[in-house]
Amino acid sequence: MKIVLEHLTKRFPNRNKKIKDEVIAVSDFNFTIPDGKLVGLLGPSGCGKSTALNLICGLEKPTEGKIYFEDLDVTDLEPEKRGVGLVFQNYALYPHLTVRENIRFPLENLRGENKLTREVMEEKVLEAARLVQIDELLDRKPNEMSGGQQQRVAIARALVKMPKVLLLDEPLSNLDARLRLQTREEIKRIQTETGITTVFVTHDQEEAMSISDIIVVMKDGVLQQMGKPQEIYDEPINLFVAKFLGTPQINVFEGYIRDEKAYIGDAVVMDAKGAGDGDVYVAVRPEGFIVDENGPLACNFINREVMGRDTSVIASNEHFLGENIRAIIPSEEEVVPVEGCVRFSLKPHKVRLFDKIIEERIRTES
């Protein structure tokens, strides 16, 4: 099912009652979530991700704006009438009920003409349990299971009524690194198998990048950019998005543009055709460095970390913002610092320029 958000805004009265200012948790959201896609809602802590999700499922009512499921205006519809499945950050499994009873819970709430017989319920429970591969664990209590298993029970409970929309709030944040990898694949698989439109909230960019069809990046309640993961990574619209996506983080230098050339200090690092003169940030992806003894960018060599497939070169430069430059190069390549100095040239498609004041992308012709 397609979800359309129109000028969606949510303001909260400030928790600190002495302060009059309202908190704008979600500010003027306008976008469409296409049918059958897995959408990652990405942003740092406190940026309003959960609020956005709660607005879609109906646990919160928007201050302004509208929400449509396909053509149906659901803005004023109670959550139970929207037919969504919700998975909470802490799963919210009923601890006193077995897995079976937990998954059956939503089915038992069906009344009137939708009422199901015991047998049908049992069948649906089994079906959902099989989908998330926990059909062996049906008679356990939630506290007798690992985090990843509980997570799957929570998904099964959200799926058992076959909702048209599945919403997941930081579903993986309680899992250890290995389980997180495994479970996110699992979520992707379940989503592909069922084809349910899924919105999933995370503050982990890697997680969002790896499984989302579409990523929505937000900051302080404001939508920054929406698009395919690779698109956002390659063509970030502003410095925040550029810095938020990708590990290791993008390397940001202070620089300027003169005569359609981008400078870091005295070094001309790339062409900037069509860009006006002015101060800029030059942001370079770690994989955008080429070790080159004739390269324009001279840096002080600090260290080299070999990580099997590739090597991290740690270096510093007076125009660099932050701790250390981190460049990733294939491990076959030699790094020979000359008098403690290593020189780089840059891959132009891995370098992005941002206006120094508004921090927005400066487009160049190539």
Added chain:
Amino acid sequence: MKKNLTAWLCLLPALAFLLVFMVYPLVDVFVYSFEEGYNFASQSYFGVGLYNYDYVLHDPYFIQALKNTFIIVIITVPLSTGIALFISLELSNIKALRDFFQTVYFLPYVTNTLAVGLVFMILFKKTPYSDGLVNILIQLFGGKGVDFIDGPYWAKMFVMCFYTIWIVMPFKILILTSALASVNPMYYKAAKVDDTPPFRVFYKITLPMISPMVFYLVITGFIGAFKAYSDEVALFGTDLNAAGMNTIVGYVYDMLYGNSGGYPSYASAAALILFAIVFTITTINLMVSRKTVFYS
């Protein structure tokens, strides 16, 4: 080993107190209850046997006290817990004035039993000058007044239960409101998204989540009600046997110090019978709870 010794040394004062003031009297009561014709003054007795129990169990006053106690327990424990649960649920639903209501409901708890008794007297007692507020109300609606303090048994029992419930309720409300507040709201959100009807939310989520507290209140409620005495005195005065409103503890007291007192052996036997009853009921409670109470 050395650590152990220090621990025991530290515990010693507490253990000594327990021995002197708890264990020794308990053993003593046990011994008394089997000594026939024990005399306080001469500290002598005729023999050892079950005579004291036989006497107590055939004493009409004890039978009356036993009956009264059981009626009070059976009526007040479920009713007070149920009403307290209802009020707590309502309290946790309202947002405005919640603190105010919580204070109001807690007031009886910090009020002296006798003061509450006095208020009940004014409400229920018939005097030469006034029929009491409740009777005036009954008569206003065309009913026939009844003397709740000196009148028929059922009327007295009604006031007694009413009073007991009134006294124990604040504590239960306090415990239950905090138990309700400690239930994680995400469960209610999950239930809401799943379109769970309110009754089912209560029965399937709220009640299991607060069941340890409810169970605690039921157990302490049973024990407290079986030990009822001061509330009866507050309403009906010290001569409870004459009023027909005595309780087991009251009977024990009367046997020791009352007008007909001076029989520690009978008192001990009655006390041990009470102990046996409370012990049995508590054991049954614990057994039932193992099946129904959920501990997270």
